[in-house]
Amino acid sequence: MKKETIVIVVLLALLGLSSLSPFFSQKDVSPSSSSPSTVSISSALGLNQEPSSIAVIKIYGPIQFGDQGNMFQPQSSVESWLQELKAIESNSDVKALILRINSPGGTVGASQEFFEAVQLYKEKTNVPVIASIADMGTSGAYWIALSADVIFANPGSMIGNIGVILGNLNFEDLAKKLGVHYQVFKSGQYKDILSSWRTPSDQEDKILQNMVDNIHLQFIDVLATSRGFNKDTAEELANGQIFTGTQAKNMGLIDNVGSLQAAVTFAKKEFNLPEDAEPTSMRGNPFKQWINSFKSLDSLFSVLSLSQTVSLR
16 A cells, blocks of 8 residues: 555544544643643543642653654653643642652653652642652652652562663674675764674773763762662662562662552641542543644654663663
8 A cells, every 4th residue: 555545544534533532522731720630530531520639640651752652552751741740830739749650761861851850840839749659660760759759669569770771782793694794984983882783892881881880870879869878878779679669668769668549648648638639630631642643644654773772771
């Protein structure tokens, strides 16, 4: 089928789906609104409920910039989380914020940027932040959890994995066997330092390791500051090991073992919130987000390419 034909078919399908959007509608919440949409079964069915004093942001999946989502998954990226945080900041009804985390981590810059955004949010609003870790809150996701005033996790949640990793595939020997020669023209000695077609030199190994070590020290500093550890303890815990929620509690990596509901109950009691308060999201209509994921049709024909990224996972 030709590309033009596929595009036409997709457009027609979208037009048909958009006509059904009223049946899936859920009230959008702009940054100036004070009525967030409820995160519950009712929200999935498109039902509206009264706003709550407990806001929630779902930190799900890889932590990264620029993921526009797809037909099965609404947009989930640092940009979307920052938008939600901005909307929550402008809502004076919010008295507590829960970061619901279920992520293995992601890129360094993305994790740092959201961490700093939450820190700034707390300074501006004096609203307490609680992290609630579901299955996993490791590496960059744990970095984000460190921005919270209190961290909850389930007994069997995976916590920690505090460290930095950088790697790529090396096809040099395979290329030689196949008679493949990769020719490169570069403007600087280290421009192709992470090329998959050659083995790095000893000097390049040192450069890359120094970069990873530097980021690791940044992570250790955040860990020590956020959890009140001395440097030796922070370095000992930041060895890449994964802990259960129970182990993490014993080591001081989290504050409480418990579910999302336990975190909500804690917020109500600790901050004198209404008994009927339930966590609500500032994220808009999920159906419209699904539709928006098609705004770049060229992505349907894009080709995946390998890239090297320093990751916290």
